[in-house]
Amino acid sequence: MKFDMDYIAHNNELTEFNPYVKLFLTIILLIVTLALDNLYFDVFIFVVMSIVILAIAKINFRSYFKFLTIPMAFLVITCIFLLFFFGKGEVIYETGILGIVVTDDSFHYAVYTFMRVLGCLPILGFLALTTPISKILHCLRTLKVPKVMIEIALLMYNVIFIFLNEIDTMQKAQNSRLGYHSYWTSFKSLGALVSTIFLRSLDKSETLQHSLDSRGYTGELPIYEPRK
Structure with missing residues (x-):
């Protein structure tokens, strides 16, 4: 699971x-x-x-x-x-x-x-x-926490899940090729995972920045506002 x-x-x-x-x-x-x-x-x-x-x-x-x-x-x-x-x-x-x-x-x-x-x-x-993170950030905003801290928290939260998703995808690919069949292959696969995940994360972060720019990002992210 x-x-x-x-x-x-x-x-x-x-x-x-x-x-x-x-x-x-x-x-x-x-x-x-x-x-x-x-x-x-x-x-x-x-x-x-x-x-x-x-x-x-x-x-x-x-x-x-x-x-x-x-x-x-x-x-x-x-x-x-x-x-x-x-x-x-x-x-x-x-x-x-x-x-x-x-x-x-x-x-x-x-x-x-x-x-x-x-x-x-x-x-x-x-x-x-x-x-949900959206409700937590809304609470922080109404409590007058600086906007820059809220935006950094939101971006970090997003990047963490991108990072975890990349690890999950790579592990599934390695498992499909019997990458963890033995101790030796497990260490080898783990080394490949660690050496690759950093570059993949940088690439995904750059893609995220391009996505923000294409949607008119001006330095301020919109925060969820619940119905009153």
């Missing part, structure tokens, strides 16, 4: 719920989670927001899991570096490899960083998976 966040945001039980309420609730919960710095509260907010997303918004579990997968991968890598290469204090574990050790400070940094990000992910997921 392909993960399509834009489709999910338009097709869930909370899509028509007041976007201002969802936006302010997200901001308040993020501030509280980061300010408290409490492991128990992080776990609590993760469970509660996950229940809201899965049970109330009725978003498919696999879609929610895919939403968490990529940031969780970066989070784990970051915490590994924090655990082994940052912090001072008493040594609690020696790896025996090039003098790399785990200290009490580094362990504290890694655990608290992991838990705080873990608590924030479902909060952001609640807004991203239940509210």
Whole structure:
């Protein structure tokens, strides 16, 4: 199943719920989670927001899991570096490899960083998976956020989906040619994907710019205005 966040945001039980309420609730919960710095509260907010997303918004579990997968991968890598290469204090574990050790400070940094990000992910997921980007940008515009920031956010959102679509297309083409049949072919296909996707993304971005120019783009993008 392909993960399509834009489709999910338009097709869930909370899509028509007041976007201002969802936006302010997200901001308040993020501030509280980061300010408290409490492991128990992080776990609590993760469970509660996950229940809201899965049970109330009725978003498919696999879609929610895919939403968490990529940031969780970066989070784990970051915490590994924090655990082994940052912090001072008493040594609690020696790896025996090039003098790399785990200290009490580094362990504290890694655990608290992991838990705080873990608590924030479902909060952001609640807004991203239940509210279309057009409604979010309209809320920001009515709250007097500078137009240039809104337009940059809109273009970045569009380019991200272009980037993901290119990856999906290339992976399907590689799979059709047994590009991931073995470990060796998988590494080879992955290398080709990484080396090609950047150039393809630049080409798609240039096409997007030509499309904007052909439609009379003057430096300001129109923002969705809901009916009153």
